Amino acid sequence: MPTETDIITGDRKTDRGFQTPEVWAKITGKAIYGIDLKLPGMLYGKILRSPHPHARIMGVDLEQARRMPGVRAALAGDELSCKPFGMVYKDELPLAIDRVRYIGDEVAAVAAIDEKIALKALEAINVDYELLPAVFDTEEAMAPGAPQLHDQHPGNLAWQRELTRGNPEAAFKTADLVVEGSFSVPQVHAAYLEPICCVADYDPYGGLTLHTAVQSPDIVRELVADVLDLPVSKVRIIGPVMGGGFGGRVYGNLKVYIISSLLAIRCGRPVRMQLTRQEEFIAGRPMIAAKIRAKLALNQDGTILARAVDLITDNGAYSAQAPWVSKTLSERNDSVYRIPNIRTTVRLVCTNKVPTGQYRAYGNQVGNFAMESLLDMAAKKLGLDPLELRLKNCVKKGEVTVHGLRINSCALSDCLQAAADEIGWHKRKPGRGYGISAAIHAGGSLVFDKNMRGASAYARLEYDGRVTLFSGEQDYGQGTHATFILIAARALGIEPDQIIIYSRDTLTSPFSIGALAMRQTTIGGKAIQLAAEKLREKIAQTAAEMLGEPVVMEGGRVRSATGKTLELSEIAADYRFQTSGLSITGEGKYVPSESAYDDTGYGNIAVAYSFAAHTAEVEVDRETGEVKIIRIVAAHDSGRILNLISARGQVYGGVTQGLGYSCQEGYLFDGGRVLNDSLADYRIPTALDVPDIMPIFIEQDDPEGPFGAKGLGEIVMVPVLGAVANAVADALGIRVTDLPITAERVYQAIVEWECEQ
Amino acid sequence: MSYQVVSNLEQVLSALKNRGENSRIIAGGTDLFLEKLPEKLLDISALAEALVIEERGGTMLIGAAVTHARAVASPLLAKKVKALTEACAQVGSPQVRNLGTLGGNVINAAPAADAAVALAALGAKAELIHYSGNTRTVEIEELYAGFNCSAIDSCQELLLRFVVNSSDSGSGSAFARLAARKSLALPLANAAAWLRVEHNCLQEVRLVVAPVKPAPTRLFKTESLLVGRPLIAESWREAAGAAMDEVEVRGSLLRCSADYRRHLIGVLVGRVLETAAGRALTAKGEA
Structure with a gap:
């Protein structure tokens, strides 16, 4: 039976500006976020945290807390039998047993009938600590005799890597110019506006349900099941609307999920646990x-010959994803x-400070700051235009980079040119700096x-002719749902408002590794495309059988060779009767080659690579050091x-x-204590701080991504840091090499420069 | 909890008198709502006497319940007390400015409150009425009892309005601040100047900076150095240096070092003097 499967191409009228109804729920204040959730009989959980950066726990006395009216449970680490866990190393326990390693x-x-009682109960817990010497600086932590954090990391080295490609030694010897620099970047928080919150609900027959918004629910589900020793099918995660994630919520806060689950299991009632903003910052x-x-x-002539990097990253007390982030930070800019x-x-070094994880762009932006600063330092010494230096060396389509990345689509040189043209690279205004x-x-x-x-998805034809998509990829405000609906609409040839998507329930969604690694559109979207195409094929097949002649599907209905038409609802109904209740479904599985x-x-580490070039125009007040960002032009190759x-x-x-990363943000410590642990002080x-931002998209189809698309969500932040640092250096003639580039830092750099003259 | 919106002065005074210690005056509430609220609140944001912006016989009357946003929008204030307009435009954030009041900015007693710094430089005096009916008129700097602590007891006394002498011809004022971001950040330093010019020389100067002491800090030494000086760049440079010598500042890991704060105060002092002098000359030309 012939069927029709060709894909409709070209823009549909809504393709360039489609939003799901959830946007309106958010704008009108009707969206239900995690922090809005309440379940009947719900208890409130709170965590007692170490006030010491490094100490031995000699005893935890819970008796007084347990006896308080309204307290339903109090837990300490020594009475639990949980397995250690961690994304890279199994170095964490839900509650510390013998030692605490950072303040927090x-x-x-505890779990109590309200939050006030829970907080009072924390005060009633007596912990006997024996203080241990602590170490806060990475270099001091590596020195002989330094306090040791983990037996599994002698010398406090949590991870290390030595890598050579080509012959850098020879290149450095023969090069016309070698430029060197030292750079530093502090811890930065993703600062999503909704703090992490979880309501854990346990029933011995049904299992554990976590109501929490997390970027990677399937991974968290498996991890929680493993730590709590529950069958994975007995753990379900349902995500409310997420109040921002930005990569900081890929695995959310595993401690919160596990501790609220333990309390819910202990009490037999739902337990809600929400981090305070201070807890977000310190822990x-x-x-x-x-x-x-x-x-x-x-x-x-500006040809780059070699690059050497010596990187020391501050792991903090536990590793979370720090080794992986360190790896990306150290090498992505090489390509x-x-x-x-x-x-x-x-060298990734343990210190008695807040454990580290990750944030949008996974360290790539930190590397960008250092590497792009270095390039401008070289351009200055060689007397070359920074734009020309970049155009001369930038990677191109068809190349394989030094680490083996296969570049199948690339408009980087076009991005560089467009960003430079738009900012007025060759028409500079006096008194301004350009980077x-x-x-x-x-x-x-x-x-x-x-x-x-890869990724997978289901598409289901509903009895009324509408289509429902099921995906494990997460939309936390970045617009994944809208994009997926558009992809399916295009593949099915129906209007986007005929499609809805479910992604926030591990019971109904296909498994996914989640919203990370800029994979939503490229990989998740491809699975949606394949699922929709499969559904289209099966609809056409069913219709062809119903009509007994070849059909095409167009404009939301099916038409046969002799001009008979069928509505999608008619086809769905027929299928339902033939199968005693089933729906036509399309399964899409996208499995990229190994x-x-x-x-x-x-x-080759990825399906596709996105590119970007940003330019910054700034003014610097040479007296106060204040940096004013006038404009950012962001030229992107994210395919179609x-x-x-x-x-x-x-x-x-x-x-x-x-820009926050470049000029405002960053943890401030006094020893192991975070000083700016609120949104008032962590700025x-x-x-009002947002300048004129001009997005430019250089659209060239990627051969692999859905309808030629590639990812965008993470790369948007990467070039900002280098562009701003270079613009400030251009304005001043002096370079700031430590982030954030605050007014005081600029002033100090000027003073140091004046002293040297 | 009780919340009463009062519309005339008698009501305020009798309420303060009758309700005793746990009855407190509230206006914008942008600072009060961050703390534990008292049992009884008297809202004066509709009290006509506290909402005036007018000039009467060479005196500007500015109600304590005037919001920062309203102060910024007033052409009269912009013409007569520009430093206050500039300061109010930078308090808190747009939301805080829409609710927060000039009186609150002073009574909250933060060391570097922008409007208070400007008012002090303008030589503003505060008019207060005790529930007993007694009134007093006090300089801004005297309204501070300590760090973040006001000398006004809002359970007993109403800050009604500020009065500023606006009769001097050839005077001008200016305010400047530097903060870590454009809203919701306390200033690393701020400065305000009022000055009067005659024959192209400074005749009178009031110079105020913060955060130095618990209250906005007058720089008397620097002021006296400036009197009689011509309106040239060198005067401002010298004043900046003198101001840096005159202030004793503290630094913190959270905000900035003492050295940088001192430097900033110098820069801002030079700038507000120059701007205020320019305005004084313009005002003279117009007169």
């Missing part, structure tokens, strides 16, 4: 801090330009989990843009966060 380490937990998982020493070798010789050393920076980011990792490279990824980390309104939103938000940009 979880020691005990969340901020992006890793880095000290970077780097050098670059070039020829007189922006053709650099034949590489030498990289990474440029370029980036690559992997869209959809093939190596994050080598067995789970990567030849070797032990040195050489190989599927939903322009979402794409622009990603750029505005990501650039703004990048993310406010609406």
